């Protein structure tokens with residue numbers, strides 16, 4: 001499932017949940033609206049207080065100080081038995097409604113945060129970048145990336161990697177001697193494959209290959225790397241990063257995109273560079 005599709009699903013689910021929460025709150029509120037409202041009670045109480053004040057003022061001597069109004073016992077207009085109304089029976093007040101609405105909105109944001117987190121980790125759960133990715137059959141890959149004496153790097157989008165050939169005999173003394181797991185598949189013919197991360201180690205631009213120079217040249221600030229991703233020029237602090245690789249039982253070349261290997265600038269290049277004009281000046 002693509003990221004855009006996943007984002008769309010998250011958006012739809014969030015909207016449905018939000019709509020459901022709002023409808024639920026609104027319906028609870030409307031359920032609570034019966035024949036008695038708080039505004040009506042307030043009006044009745046205010047009128048009763050006014051009447052009592054008038055009666056007290058009429059009964060008191062002219063020079064008496066104003067009497068303090070004390071709560072009067074409740075009198076009903078008929079003798080029907082009265083039942084005390086509980087808070088839950090009275091229903092949802094305006095304050096409760098807003099409290100619940102704020103709670104619902106806050107919960108919605110938490111839900112979206114959780115879904116966004118799930119979307120972030122989803123590729124790892126389903127085998128995207130960050131997990132082992134097959135670049136195809138080893139033999140077919142080798143046939144594609146070598147053309148006589150020239151390199152033809154093959155880009156594997158799912159792994160964000162350039163696959164390049166690497167002679168196993170070049171490993172000793174190279175920048176990769178301590179991390180031989182960055183080359184695989186060279187046991188039979190001495191030619192292994194490497195997977196170079198396309199991301200420039202300077203500031204992260206995508207680095208394209210350059211057919212004429214037989215290397216990789218960053219269009220952002222001009223860092224240059226040879227055909228094995230070894231640093232050659234520019235502001236990049238090290239060689240291109242690469243991934244651990246292996247060949248599985250079915251003969252597929254596997255790029256472990258969860259294992260990034262960094263190596264220092266090469267002291268001894270394992271391939272000549274440049275072999276022709278640069279693509280980036």
Ligand code: FES
Nearest residue numbers: 200202203218221
């Ligand atoms: S990002 Fe590649 S040289 Fe700066």
